[in-house]
Amino acid sequence: MDLTFNESESSFRDELRAWIKANHPGEEPAGEDEGYAFRRDWQRQLYEAGWAAVHWPTEYGGRDATLVEAAIFNEELARARAPFPANVLGLLLAGPTLMIWGSDEQKQRYLDPIMSGDEIWCQGFSEPEAGSDLASLKSKAVRDGDDWLVTGQKVWTSGAQYSKWCMLVARTDFDAPKHKGLTYFILDMEQEGVEVRPLRQITGDPEFNELFLENARIPAENVVGGEGNGWTVALTTLMNERAGLAFGLQVGMKVALDELTEELAASGKLNDPLVADKLGELHIKCEILRLTAYRGLTATMKYGQPGPEGSLTKWMWSQGNQELMQFATEALGPQSLSDGSAWGRSLLRSRGNSIEGGTTEVLKNIIAERVLGLPRKK
Amino acid sequence: MNFDFTEDQHEIKRTARDLLTKRSGFEQIREAAEAEAYDESLFKELCELGWAGIAVDEQYGGAGLGVVELMILCEELGFSLAGSPFLANAIGGLMIEHAGSDEQRAQWLPGIATGEATATLALATDGVAAVVPDADGAAVIVLVEGDSAVLVARGDAEVEPLTTIDPSRRYARVTASGGDPLPGDVVGGLARAEVALSAEMVGVAQRSMEMAIEYAKERKQFDTPIGAFQAVSHRCAQMLFDTEGARSATYFGGWAADADESQLALAAAIAKAAASDSAHSVTNSSIQVHGGIGFTWEADVHWFFKRAQLDASMLRSASTCRALVTSITAASLASAGGA
Numbered sequence: 104m105d106l107t108f109n110e111s112e113s114s115f116r117d118e119l120r121a122w123i124k125a126n127h128p129g130e131e132p133a134g135e136d137e138g139y140a141f142r143r144d145w146q147r148q149l150y151e152a153g154w155a156a157v158h159w160p161t162e163y164g165g166r167d168a169t170l171v172e173a174a175i176f177n178e179e180l181a182r183a184r185a186p187f188p189a190n191v192l193g194l195l196l197a198g199p200t201l202m203i204w205g206s207d208e209q210k211q212r213y214l215d216p217i218m219s220g221d222e223i224w225c226q227g228f229s230e231p232e233a234g235s236d237l238a239s240l241k242s243k244a245v246r247d248g249d250d251w252l253v254t255g256q257k258v259w260t261s262g263a264q265y266s267k268w269c270m271l272v273a274r275t276d277f278d279a280p281k282h283k284g285l286t287y288f289i290l291d292m293e294q295e296g297v298e299v300r301p302l303r304q305i306t307g308d309p310e311f312n313e314l315f316l317e318n319a320r321i322p323a324e325n326v327v328g329g330e331g332n333g334w335t336v337a338l339t340t341l342m343n344e345r346a347g348l349a350f351g352l353q354v355g356m357k358v359a360l361d362e363l364t365e366e367l368a369a370s371g372k373l374n375d376p377l378v379a380d381k382l383g384e385l386h387i388k389c390e391i392l393r394l395t396a397y398r399g400l401t402a403t404m405k406y407g408q409p410g411p412e413g414s415l416t417k418w419m420w421s422q423g424n425q426e427l428m429q430f431a432t433e434a435l436g437p438q439s440l441s442d443g444s445a446w447g448r449s450l451l452r453s454r455g456n457s458i459e460g461g462t463t464e465v466l467k468n469i470i471a472e473r474v475l476g477l478p479r480k481k
Numbered sequence: 482m483n484f485d486f487t488e489d490q491h492e493i494k495r496t497a498r499d500l501l502t503k504r505s506g507f508e509q510i511r512e513a514a515e516a517e518a519y520d521e522s523l524f525k526e527l528c529e530l531g532w533a534g535i536a537v538d539e540q541y542g543g544a545g546l547g548v549v550e551l552m553i554l555c556e557e558l559g560f561s562l563a564g565s566p567f568l569a570n571a572i573g574g575l576m577i578e579h580a581g582s583d584e585q586r587a588q589w590l591p592g593i594a595t596g597e598a599t600a601t602l603a604l605a606t607d608g609v610a611a612v613v614p615d616a617d618g619a620a621v622i623v624l625v626e627g628d629s630a631v632l633v634a635r636g637d638a639e640v641e642p643l644t645t646i647d648p649s650r651r652y653a654r655v656t657a658s659g660g661d662p663l664p665g666d667v668v669g670g671l672a673r674a675e676v677a678l679s680a681e682m683v684g685v686a687q688r689s690m691e692m693a694i695e696y697a698k699e700r701k702q703f704d705t706p707i708g709a710f711q712a713v714s715h716r717c718a719q720m721l722f723d724t725e726g727a728r729s730a731t732y733f734g735g736w737a738a739d740a741d742e743s744q745l746a747l748a749a750a751i752a753k754a755a756a757s758d759s760a761h762s763v764t765n766s767s768i769q770v771h772g773g774i775g776f777t778w779e780a781d782v783h784w785f786f787k788r789a790q791l792d793a794s795m796l797r798s799a800s801t802c803r804a805l806v807t808s809i810t811a812a813s814l815a816s817a818g819g820a
Binding site for chain 1: 709
C-alpha cells in the first residue's frame with residue numbers, strides 16, 4: 104500500500120497545477136449560453152496546451168495518462184474551481200467508446216474535434232418510456248438504401264442545443280429479444296429530421312432537452328460496433344460514465360464542505376455539538392468516497408476495465424452530496440434559500456444526483472446482482 | 482498511488498483465513514461462548530506462529546512489521562470471531578510500543594510479543610474502566626484518561642470479571658490507583674489501537690454480510706429466493722456500501738499509522754467512527770435478512786451483532802470521533818486560511 108503520489112504522478116500534478124494557475128479563466132459568467140461558450144473557450148485552451156484529454160492514448164492526441172493521473176486531472180480542476188470542459192460527454196463517453204468500438208475511419212474523423220471542442224457531443228439513450236429499463240427503448244431505425252432513417256423521441260439530452268453529434272441507440276430489429284435488436288449510431292444533429300426542445304429543470308435552467316427525431320438520416324458508415332450490437336456498445340459508454348467522474352465530483356463535494364465548515368466556524372455555529380456531529384459525519388462520508396474511488400482505481404489498474412464497483416462510488420457521492428446540501432441550508436438558515444445564495448441553487452441541483460447517470464435504485468440492483476451475486480430481481 | 486496489499490500482505494491474509502477457518506468454526510465459537518472460556522490452545526497456536534508480536538519491534542522479540550499487517554490479522558479474527566486475547570494484547574502492545582519509555586518497552590513488550598504475558602487497553606475515568614477486554618488474564622493493563630495513560634500490573638489492579646452481552650470475549654471491570662505513567666505520545670498510541678479495533682469490526686461486518694447473502698440466495702418464500710426481492714437485495718447492497726466504506730477508512734488509517742503520522746489523527750477518527758457505525762448497521766441487517774431464524778440462539782449471526790456492540794463501545798465512541806473530525810478539519814482550514 105502506498106497512498107502517496109509517486110514521482111511522475113507528483114510532477115504531472117505540479118505541472119498541471121502551475122498551468123491552471125497561469126491560465127485560470129476566472130469566474131464562469133451567468134446564463135446558460137454564456138456559460139457554455141465560456142467552457143468551450145476553456146476547452147480550446149486546454150486542447151492547445153495538450154490538457155484536454157489526458158487519459159487518451161498519445162496516438163489520438165492525449166497524454167496516455169494513467170488512471171491515477173486522470174484522477175489527479177479532475178481533482179486539480181475541481182480544487183482550482185476551474186470549469187469542466189464543455190464537451191465533457193465527448194471526452195468521457197463518446198471518445199473512449201469510439202476507441203474501443205469505432206472503425207479506423209471513425210477514430211480518424213471524430214476524435215480530434217471532440218478534444219478541441221470544435222464538435223460537441225450529446226447522448227441519446229433515454230426515452231420517455233425507457234429510463235432505467237434502457238434496453239426497452241423504441242426509437243426505430245429502418246434502412247433506406249445506404250442510409251438509416253430514425254424516428255423516435257429521446258429525453259434528458261444534456262447539451263443537445265450545442266451538439267454537432269449524438270451517440271444514439273435505436274432499435275433496428277423489432278423481432279429480436281430487447282437487448283439484441285439495438286444498434287449504436289453517430290447521428291448528425293444539424294439536419295431537418297432533428298428537433299431539440301429545451302426542458303426546464305427544477306433549478307429553472309434548461310440544462311437538458313427533449314430530442315424529436317422524424318426520419319433523421321444516418322449514413323451506414325456511422326454505425327458503431329456493428330448492427331445489432333448496440334447494447335454492448337452502450338454498456339461501454341455507461342461504465343465510463345460512472346467511473347470517470349468520481350474524482351472531480353468528490354473534490355467538488357469537498358470544496359463545498361470546506362466552505363460550509365468555514366462559514367459555520369465564522370458564525371460560531373460549530374460550537375453546537377449537533378452541528379459539529381453532523382458536519383463530522385459529512386467529512387467522513389466525503390473522505391470515504393475519495394478513498395473508495397482510489398481503491399477502485401487500483402483494482403481497475405490491476406484487473407482491467409472499470410467494474411461494477413463504480414456503482415458504489417456514484418451512490419456514495421449522490422447520497423453524500425444531497426445530505427451535504429440539505430444540512431448546509433438547514434444549518435445556515437433561511438437566508439441560504441434566498442436570492443444571491445449559491446447554497447439554495449446547489450440544494451436544488453443536488454436533488455438530481457441520485458437520478459442522473461443511473462438512479463440509486465438501479466445501482467443497488469447492479470450491486471446486488473453483479474457484485475453480490477444475488478438472484479435477478481423479481 | 483497503490484491502494485492494495487503487497488504480495489506478502491495478501492499471503493498473511495490467506496494464511497490467517499485458512500488457519501482460522503480450520504481451527505475456529507461456529508461449533509468452537511458456540512462452545513467457547515457457552516462455557517465462557519476460550520480454547521486456550523488456539524491462542525497458543527497463533528502465538529507460536531508469531532502473530533502476537535507481528536507489529537512489535539524485533540529488538541523485543543516481535544516480527545517488526547507494521548500496523549497494516551496487524552490490521553490484516555485483526556480483520557481476519559473479526560471475520561472468524563475466534564475467541565482469544567489477541568486484540569486486547571495487540572492494542573495494549575501498540576500503546577506501550579508507541580508511548581512507553583525504553584524501560585517500559587523492555588519490561589512488557591517481550592511478553593506481549595510471545596503472548597506469554599499479555600496486555601490490554603481501555604479508557605478510564607478516575608481510575609475506573611468499566612469494561613476492559615481480557616483484563617483478567619492480562620499481565621499489564623493500560624488505562625487511558627484524556628491525553629495521558631498509565632501502566633498497571635495485573636497484581637496492582639482490582640479486576641472483576643463481567644458478563645456482557647458478548648459471550649465470545651472475556652471482559653472485566655478494572656479499578657486501579659496510581660500506575661506507571663507513559664511518557665510518550667498517548668494520543669498517537671490510541672489512534673493506532675483504534676485502527677486495529679476498526680479492522681476487527683470490518684471483519685465482523687464482512688462475515689455478517691456474507692452470511693446474509695448466502696442465506697438470501699437459499700431461503701425461498703413465495704417460491705423465490707428472498708434475495709431476488711428488492712426489499713432484501715437493496716438491504717444487502719447497503720451492507721456492501723457500509724462494509725466497503727469502513728474498509729476504505731480503516732486501511733487508510735493503517736497506512737497513515739505506518740507511513741504518514743501527520744494524517745493519522747484524522748484517519749483513525751474516521752476509521753473508528755465509520756467502522757463502529759458500519760458494524761452496527763451491517764450486523765443488524767444480517768439478523769433482519771435471516772428473519773425469525775436470525776433471532777434464535779441457534780443461528781450464528783447474533784455472535785457478530787454482539788461483538789459489534791462491544792467493539793464499537795470500546796475506546797473513543799463514534800460520536801466522539803465525529804466531533805474530533807470536525808475540530809481537526811476546522812483547525813486545519815483555519816490555519817490554511819491564516820497562512
